[in-house]
Amino acid sequence: MEQDVRFGNYRRPQRESFQQFENKNLNLNENHGNVDVHLVNVLERLEKTMETNAQVLQNAVVVIDNLSKKISKMTSAEEDDNYVNSKRKDKVTVEVKCTFLKISDIDTIAQQFEAEIFVQAKWEEPELQSVLRDPKLKNVEDLSELVSWDPRLMIMNVNGTMTLNRKTHEVQLLEAGYQHPVVRQLWRFKGFFHESLELEHFPVDIQDLTISISTERSSREIELIEDLHALSSISTKAFMDAQEWTLYRHIETYRDHTTVEYCSSTIHPILHIQCRVARKTGYFIWNIVFTMVGLDFSLSGTELLIVCLTFSAFTIDSSSSDRLAVNITLFLTAIAFKLVVKQSLPTISYLTYLDVYVVAALVFSGMQVTQNACMNAASHFIKKADVEFYDRLSMAALAFILIAFHVVFVVYIQRKASRRRRMMEEKDRLYELKKEFLEKCGILPPKYDSSTILPTDLDSILK
Missing domain, CATH: 2.70.170.10 (Neurotransmitter-gated ion-channel ligand-binding domain)
Known part of the structure; x- marks a missing residue:
């Protein structure tokens, strides 16, 4: 019998094949004739039973599909009803x-x-x-x-x-x-x-x-x-x-x-x-900046060392091109240093304190290069003694600008950083007062707003 793979039922073999099978068995030994006829009858009944079972299975598949569709609709409807019923009239x-x-x-x-x-x-x-x-x-x-x-x-x-x-x-x-x-x-x-x-x-x-x-x-x-x-x-x-x-x-x-x-x-x-x-700031102090005596934080660090090294070029004669070459090399070093520092920050459209200092150091290095170029050019028109005088004068002016910038910048950052940290410490104190207030009263004041209430208010309540 041939099997139908799609539905699991069996096709009815042609009647002629059973007849040939029966006739062939009848031609055998007469003692086995009754056994062969009984076997054919059993096979026919088995075929009918398998056809009936296949039809029942097909009907069951249709019924299951219909039930699954109804259940899915009922589930979605219940979810919608729950969503509607979950609303409350009051706020x-x-x-x-x-x-x-x-x-x-x-x-x-x-x-x-x-x-x-x-x-x-x-x-x-x-x-x-x-x-x-x-x-x-x-x-x-x-x-x-x-x-x-x-x-x-x-x-x-x-x-x-x-x-x-x-x-x-x-x-x-x-x-x-x-x-x-x-x-x-x-x-x-x-x-x-x-x-x-x-x-x-x-x-x-x-x-x-x-x-x-x-x-x-x-x-x-x-x-x-x-x-x-x-x-x-x-x-x-x-x-x-x-x-x-x-x-x-x-x-x-x-x-x-x-x-x-x-x-x-x-x-x-x-x-x-x-x-x-x-x-x-410890990482940045030891890797980018150094600590100044009496200050918690200073931006006069590695970049400052690069800037200070530019003053070593003044030991070279002002008429020599080597001085300009040294300063340009240090200027390029400062630019490379800025790129390294930038890797610690995301892409932002404003300057941080460290960016401001690095840019100021680059500007100062550019001023050094400009001074060297001017002194080299002036050596061709005025006396050497006058060039050396103006060279020393400009070097002193650059040193004064550098020191004044660092003093102003460090004082500004110190005041800003200290004020914000003092504010955070005050918020910690306010938080501890809130804890005490809850332990004593069991509930915060009505219409409490943590961004507007003053520490003195909680102090007076606790007292």
Whole structure:
């Protein structure tokens, strides 16, 4: 019998083949005639049975296809119904607490950082009030199954995919400070996050590391605020870039809004949660700059050595072309040094402090070359004694310009860097006051804004 591979059924062999088979068997020994006839009957019944089974299988395939289509339609309809039913009539206030569990790989060139984050979002759920009144619902083991509303939080500045992404829910029926049961959404994730670094003060810069939390719901449905009962925090012991950066202890939050086009055309709230790090200047001190006595940081370093070496050319006679050759060589060396320094920074459209110094050093080297060329040209028209006098005078003027530039530049940077670092230390102190206030009062002041409240306000409250 021939097999049909497509449907698994068997084709009916021609009746003549069975007849020939029967006739051939009848011509055999008469003692075996009855056995052959019985075998033919069995084969015919088996053929009919296989044809019936093949037809049943074909009908089953059609039924399964129809059922799968109906199930998919029912599932999509249920998801749409859940989305509609998940909306609430009132505007929900969601308190967000963020913990930086681990920060590593702060990449200045790529302008991103890697972090492992824990986010706790909590809100009141009046529908769960029925659990307290209904004794049957109290026996439900997982109360989170009764929660139908979700804030639909998302991270705005994630760069790529989050490798660790787990969400769980828990319900607290009675919690101090709330009128209704409280739902907590616990979210832990890890990934790379984009951060536009402000490198104007490089290499004495302080950078913000921000997690921007938004929602797919509009600002009419939801409001994101800082958790008033628990402070956001950061684990300083798990900081992996401690060799290059200094991590501050405080966490700041501020609110914003945006329009996410792929969700809807409405306005969506954003809560920015940020910590701060200060770049350690040790690498740049020993590899690019040197420390000056009495100052924490100075830009008179390797580039200054190159500039100072230009004064060695004054030992060569002003009428000789060797002086000009030495200064041009040092000028090209300074340009090569600038290209090496540029590899530590991304492509930015403004100058950093280090760029300003390097450009100033190049300008000064150009002034040296110009002075050498002028003295060489003047030696052909005026007396040698006069050339040497003007040469010494111009050399003293260049030295005065160099010293005055460094004094002004170092004082300016020192004041700017120190003021910003003092500001960060004051924010750390304010953060500690907030901790004390929460331990004493259990809740932050109403309408609290971490960007506007003054440390003296918390001091007076604690007193």
